[in-house]
Amino acid sequence: xxxxxxxxxxxxxxxxxxxxxxxxxxxxxxxxxxxxxxxxxxxxxxxxxxxxxxxxxxxxxxxxxxxxxxxxxxxxxxxxxxxxxxxxxxxxxxxxxxxxxxxxxxxxxxxxxxxxxxxxxxxxxxxxxxxxxxxxxxxxxxxxxxxxxxxxxxxxxxxxxxxxxxxxxxxxxxxxxxxxxxxxxxxxxxxxxxxxxxxxxxxxxxxxxxxxxxxxxxxxxxxxxxxxxxxxxxxxxxxxxxxxxxxxxxxxxxxxxxxxxxxxxxxxxxxxxxxxxxxxxxxxxxxxxxxxxxxxxxxxxxxxxxxxxxxxxxxxxxxxx
Numbered sequence: 110x111x112x113x114x115x116x117x118x119x120x121x122x123x124x125x126x127x128x129x130x131x132x133x134x135x136x137x138x139x140x141x142x143x144x145x146x147x148x149x150x151x152x153x154x155x156x157x158x159x160x161x162x163x164x165x166x167x168x169x170x171x172x173x174x175x176x177x178x179x180x181x182x183x184x185x186x187x188x189x190x191x192x193x194x195x196x197x198x199x200x201x202x203x204x205x206x207x208x209x210x211x212x213x214x215x216x217x218x219x220x221x222x223x224x225x226x227x228x229x230x231x232x233x234x235x236x237x238x239x240x241x242x243x244x245x246x247x248x249x250x251x252x253x254x255x256x257x258x259x260x261x262x263x264x265x266x267x268x269x270x271x272x273x274x275x276x277x278x279x280x281x282x283x284x285x286x287x288x289x290x291x292x293x294x295x296x297x298x299x300x301x302x303x304x305x306x307x308x309x310x311x312x313x314x315x316x317x318x319x320x321x322x323x324x325x326x327x328x329x330x331x332x333x334x335x336x337x338x339x340x341x342x343x344x345x346x347x348x349x350x351x352x353x354x355x356x357x358x359x360x361x362x363x364x365x366x367x368x369x370x371x372x373x374x375x376x377x378x379x380x381x382x383x384x385x386x387x388x389x390x391x392x393x394x395x396x397x398x399x400x401x402x403x404x405x406x407x408x409x410x411x412x413x414x415x416x417x418x419x420x421x422x423x424x425x426x427x428x429x430x
Contacts, residue, residue, distance in 0.1 A: 133194050133371050134167040140361075141198045143183025145175045148294065149312035152395050153229055153359045154199040160382040179207030179268055181215065188216040192223070192366035194375070199228065202270050202358045205415050209422050210268040212429045219411065223367035226376045227402035227410055228383065229392055230356045232332035233274050233310040234317060235345065236325045240304050246328040246348035249308070250282040262286050263306040265294040268427075270357040273418060274310035274331055276425040281350045301325050312357055313338060313396025331355040338396050358414070359397070360407060376404050 138161070142154045151173065158169040174183030180200055190196035205218050216222075235246060243249035253260045262279070264272035267290040275288055289306060291297040294315045300306045302324045309316075310331065317339055320327035329345045330336055333354045345353040361379060363372070382388055383399035392399050402410065 133374060134165055136195070137168045137170055138194065139170050139172045139196050141172050141174050141183050141187050141196060143174055143176075143180025143187075143198070143200055143204075145293070146171075146173045149231065149314040149357070149395070149397075150199065150201050150359060152314050153392075153397060156388060156391055157199060157228065157361070157379065157382060160385070160388065161378060164378055164382070179203045179211065179266070181207060181211070184218075184222075185215045187362065187364055188221040190364045192364045192368070194363060194367060194371040196364065197225070197375070198222070198362045199359065200362070201360075202414060202418075203266075203268060204360075204362075205411055206268045206270075206273065206418050206422075209419055210427065210429050219415075221365045223363040223365060223372060224404055224407045224411060225361040225363060225367075225372055226379045226404060227400045227407040228359045228361055228379060229397040229399050230358045231312055231314075231395075231397040232330045232336060232356050233271055234313055234320060234327050234339075234342065234396075235274075235278065235308065235310050235329045235331065236301060236316055236320060236327050237307050237309075238301055238304040239323060239326050241307060241326060243328070245343065246345060246350075249328055250284065250349075253282070253284055253286060257284065257286060260286055260307045261305075262288045262308040263297050263300065264288055264290050264309070265297045265311060266290060266292065270355070271310040271312075272427075273421045273425075274355045275308065276427065277353075277355055277421055278308075278310070278345070278350075280421075280424060281353060298325065310355075317396060332398075336396055337393050356398075358400075358410075360411075372404055 140154050140158050142151050144150050154171045158171050161169040174186055176182035187198040208214050208218050243252050262275050301309050319325045327342045329348045330342050331345055380401035383401035
């Protein structure tokens with residue numbers, strides 16, 4: 110009888126747990142990356158997917174849904190998904206830049222998503238073609254001022270973090286140079302290597318190997334401190350623009366209306382994962398700084414970053430496409 114009473118008590122306790130927390134996850138979870146495989150967002154997502162699988166016992170599958178400027182196609186898929194935790198999105202700061210640069214958005218980047226946590230941040234590498242004689246960013250901009258017609262800058266896509274970083278650098282340097290928007294980092298970096306364009310700001314994941322092999326010339330990183338993966342590269346702040354800082358960042362979202370218990374469970378797992386020594390090491394190699402913030406911090410961070418981006422876009426007179 111006592112055994113039966115114990116089972117009944119256990120059942121009552123289990124019944125009092127919110128349904129989402131009790132069963133989530135009980136099958137595969139898709140983490141949508143709204144960009145092709147192989148980029149910086151994809152790199153962060155695959156680290157998180159592997160660790161979430163190890164911790165929660167279900168497969169977390171990275172689903173690359175590329176298409177549209179700023180990852181609109183993949184993000185729209187997540188915005189329309191059921192809010193049950195089985196479709197998530199890991200993407201970069203460009204997600205909250207797109208509404209400033211697109212005349213038509215199929216979703217609201219704030220209202221139609223549930224922020225879960227800020228996963229990591231990462232500086233950009235400001236690089237030039239190997240044929241440029243300047244050995245640092247300060248000398249590079251001095252050369253641009255002397256012969257501005259000789260120089261063209263580039264970004265991997267219109268409105269990307271690298272685009273805004275370049276515009277901010279232009280403003281600080283007091284120059285007005287054409288910026289060409291490419292369709293991806295691959296073709297942009299190919300043209301930097303060949304000398305077709307002379308300045309880019311790009312995540313370390315794609316640029317650092319090229320810089321280390323001498324195919325492009327790294328001039329500076331956009332973080333306030335030098336990065337462990339490439340301590341030989343000075344910061345922009347060290348290169349004549351004191352206090353300059355601009356980082357790309359990576360967050361985890363769900364659709365609007367994601368239950369609070371599922372949000373809390375995922376946020377706690379993300380925070381624990383990025384604190385693991387092997388994850389810290391892997392992210393450092395990729396040029397990322399793990400964060401693992403609370404949900405409230407992430408929501409406030411998004412608001413602050415959007416205000417910063419709006420000012421850069423306004424000051425640079427970048428028009429929506």
